Amino acid sequence: MATAMTGLRRRGVFDQRSAVIGTGQQAAELVRYITQHKLLTLSLTGFYCDDESEPLDFQTMPQGGALPYRGNITALLTAIRLGAIDRVIIALPQGQENRARAIVARLSDTPVEIRLAPASGGFSWTQNAVTVLGEWPVLTLLDWPLSRGQRLLKATEDRLLSMLALILLAPLMLIVAIAIKLDSPGPVLFRQKRQGYNCRDFEILKFRTMQVSGDADAVVQARRNDPRVTAVGAILRRTSLDELPQLLNVLLGHMSMVGPRPHAVSTRAAGRLFGEISQSYPARHNVKPGMTGWAQVCGWRGETHSEEQLLRRLEHDLYYVRNWSIWFDLRILAQTVVTVLRQQNAY
Numbered sequence: 001m002a003t004a005m006t007g008l009r010r011r012g013v014f015d016q017r018s019a020v021i022g023t024g025q026q027a028a029e030l031v032r033y034i035t036q037h038k039l040l041t042l043s044l045t046g047f048y049c050d051d052e053s054e055p056l057d058f059q060t061m062p063q064g065g066a067l068p069y070r071g072n073i074t075a076l077l078t079a080i081r082l083g084a085i086d087r088v089i090i091a092l093p094q095g096q097e098n099r100a101r102a103i104v105a106r107l108s109d110t111p112v113e114i115r116l117a118p119a120s121g122g123f124s125w126t127q128n129a130v131t132v133l134g135e136w137p138v139l140t141l142l143d144w145p146l147s148r149g150q151r152l153l154k155a156t157e158d159r160l161l162s163m164l165a166l167i168l169l170a171p172l173m174l175i176v177a178i179a180i181k182l183d184s185p186g187p188v189l190f191r192q193k194r195q196g197y198n199c200r201d202f203e204i205l206k207f208r209t210m211q212v213s214g215d216a217d218a219v220v221q222a223r224r225n226d227p228r229v230t231a232v233g234a235i236l237r238r239t240s241l242d243e244l245p246q247l248l249n250v251l252l253g254h255m256s257m258v259g260p261r262p263h264a265v266s267t268r269a270a271g272r273l274f275g276e277i278s279q280s281y282p283a284r285h286n287v288k289p290g291m292t293g294w295a296q297v298c299g300w301r302g303e304t305h306s307e308e309q310l311l312r313r314l315e316h317d318l319y320y321v322r323n324w325s326i327w328f329d330l331r332i333l334a335q336t337v338v339t340v341l342r343q344q345n346a347y
Contacts, residue, residue, distance in 0.1 A: 016042040016043070016086050016087055017042070017043055017045050017084060017085050017086045017087070018034075018042045018043065018044055018045065018085070018086065018087040018088070018089055019044070019045050019046060019047075019048055019070070019076060019079070019085050019087070019088050019089070020044060020046075020047050020048070020067070020088075020089050020091055021047075021048040021049070021050055021073065021076060021088055021089070021090050021091070021103060022047075022049075022050070022090055022091035022092045024092075024093050025093070026091045026092060026093050026117065027047065027091035027092075030089065030091045030117050031044060031047075031067050035067075042087065044067055045070070045079070045084065045085060046067055046068045046069065046070035047067055047068070047069045047070060048069075048070050048071060048072065048073060048075065048076040049069075049071075049072050049073070050072070050073050050099065050102070050103050050106075051072070051073060051102070073103065073106055073107075076088070076107075077106070077107070077110065080107070080110045080111075080112055080198070081110070081198055081199060081200065083198065083200075085112060086112060086113065087112060087113040087114075087115060088107060088112055088113070088114050088115070089115045089116075089117055090103055090104075090114065090115070090116045090117065091117045100116060108283070109199075109282035109283050109285070109286070110198065110286070111145065111197070111198050111285075111286040111287075145286045145287050145321045145322070145324070146287060146324060150324065153326065154256060154324070154326075154329070155253070157257065157326060157329065158250050158251075158253075158255075158256050158257050158288075159250075159251065161250075161257050161333075162247045162248075162250035162251045162257065163251060165247050166247050166248070166251065169244060169247070172241075172244075173244055173245070176207055176232075176236065176241055176244070177207070179232045180207060180208055180230075180232055180233075183230050183231055183232040183233075184211060184212075184230045184232070185212065186208055186211070186212035187208060187212075188207065188208060189205055189206065189207065189208060189245055190205070190206045190207065190208040190209070190210075190242075191203050191204070191205060192204055192206075192264060193264065193265065194262035194263065194264055194265075194289070195262060195263060195264075195265055195285060195289075196254055196255065196262055196285065196288060196289050197285060197286075197287065197288045197289070198285060198286070199282055199285045201265070202249070202254040202255075202262075203254075204246060204249060204254075204255075204262060205245035205246055205248055205249055206242050206243060206245055206246065207236055207241065207242040207244065207245060208230075208233070208242075209229055209230060209232075209233025209234070209236050209237050209242050210226075210228040210229055210230060210233055211228050211230060239340065240340045243291055246291045247291070249291075250291065253288075254288070255288055255289050255290060255291060256287070256288040256289070256290045256291075257290060257291055257292070257329065257333065258290040258291070258292055258293060258294075258320075258328075258329040258332045258333060259287050259288050259289050259290025259293055259320070260284040260285075260287070260289055260290065260293050260295070260317035260320065260321070261289060261290065261292075261293050261295070261296060262289035283318060283321070284314060284317040284318065284321065286321060287321050287324070292332060292333065292336040293316070293317060293320060293332065294316045294317065294319060294320040294328075294332055295312075295313040295314075295316035295317050295320075296336070296339065297332055297335040297336055297339045298316050300312055300313040300316055301339075320332075
């Protein structure tokens with residue numbers, strides 16, 4: 001069995017790319033243990049230091065020489081955003097609880113597992129789940145919003161529903177495209193950068209509902225009686241038909257059928273960027289954005305002109321992330337149809 005698991009591990013079947021953050025003997029012993037354990041299904045990508053570490057000491061650890069030093073916590077964040085790391089293991093000496101908390105705070109808006117390998121008796125987070133790496137106990141400080149199985153299930157749901165919807169709605173989408181071309185000059189589709197999963201940008205697709213502007217990234221949310229909205233565009237926005245091309249985003253894996261709605265990076269509420277209003281705002285990017293979401297069916301849709309409106313929308317987004325299930329998604333999709341028929345704040 002061990003031989004078979006080792007062979008699968010070498011081929012990367014169970015590969016969980018893990019980084020170690022910390023310095024000193026604790027980190028070195030952890031790395032030595034992981035690299036020598038035959039059944040552990042994770043691969044170490046490198047050491048990182050936090051703001052209170054000395055990189056020079058870290059690089060010269062004799063036990064850690066086989067594992068490359070990658071840099072500080074900023075470099076770690078960059079690697080996570082690039083999708084190169086699935087798990088971070090904090091390995092600090094005894095008595096460094098505040099330091100570990102600071103690391104967790106810096107990484108809390110990223111979609112990675114964060115584990116703590118405590119020095120004997122040194123930490124008091126006894127309410128956190130304890131798991132083992134082989135026989136090495138670690139504490140789970142933060143986990144993926146969705147497990148691997150849940151992510152696979154949700155991805156399957158997205159692909160099946162988006163393909164079915166595209167097949168059924170193709171004639172309607174063709175009619176909409178022709179109406180847009182006849183109504184005003186410009187392209188049928190509107191493309192704009194939005195923030196998606198792991199805070200990475202992607203290009204969202206919509207049917208164009210406004211007059212062509214010179215700068216698509218200079219975002220000003222549509223308002224009631226907005227003169228930029230075309231005649232056909234007004235109908236599309238009122239019925240949410242302008243959102244249908246996002247089925248292609250779902251099929252391509254940029255979005256989900258259900259999730260927090262993606263915002264443009266430059267969108268503001270009360271003159272402030274969304275990310276400046278709440279430190280929890282980036283956490284909504286730990287799952288893929290959706291064509292519809294819990295916030296939208298609960299009435300938090302349309303223009304966001306106050307900080308309170310954004311915070312309420314964020315509250316619903318985070319509730320969805322914490323309570324995801326297939327049945328919750330299907331409930332939201334069903335409520336979306338009713339919400340679209342009744343909506344009054346989309347313009």
